Amino acid sequence: MNRLVLSAQLVERGAMRYTPAGLPALDLKLQHESTVTEDGSPRQVSMEIKALGIGAITQHLSALALGSSGTFAGFLATARNGRGLLFHVTALDHSTNESQV
Known part of the structure; x- marks a missing residue:
């Protein structure tokens, strides 16, 4: 299974463009920071x-x-x-908008 769920902040967004099939496409850059546990020890991830x-x-x-x-x-x-x-985003749950696609 290839599924990624990431809590992140939107730090960069390109201009709307279109694929050869005519679908809208947006390039993004996301930033994530958290503390995780690895082998029983806390680790800062950025x-x-x-x-x-x-x-x-x-x-x-x-x-x-x-x-x-x-x-x-x-x-x-x-x-x-x-x-x-490349992370292909297919759904977004925004804390203030609570929209799910």
């Missing part, structure tokens, strides 16, 4: 991840203010350039 929304989710992502936090869900795939991973 990361930025590139993300992409395609289709109906772009309406919700474009309405989300920069700096806003939410729970982003989706899957991981190879980036378009074949280097690294």
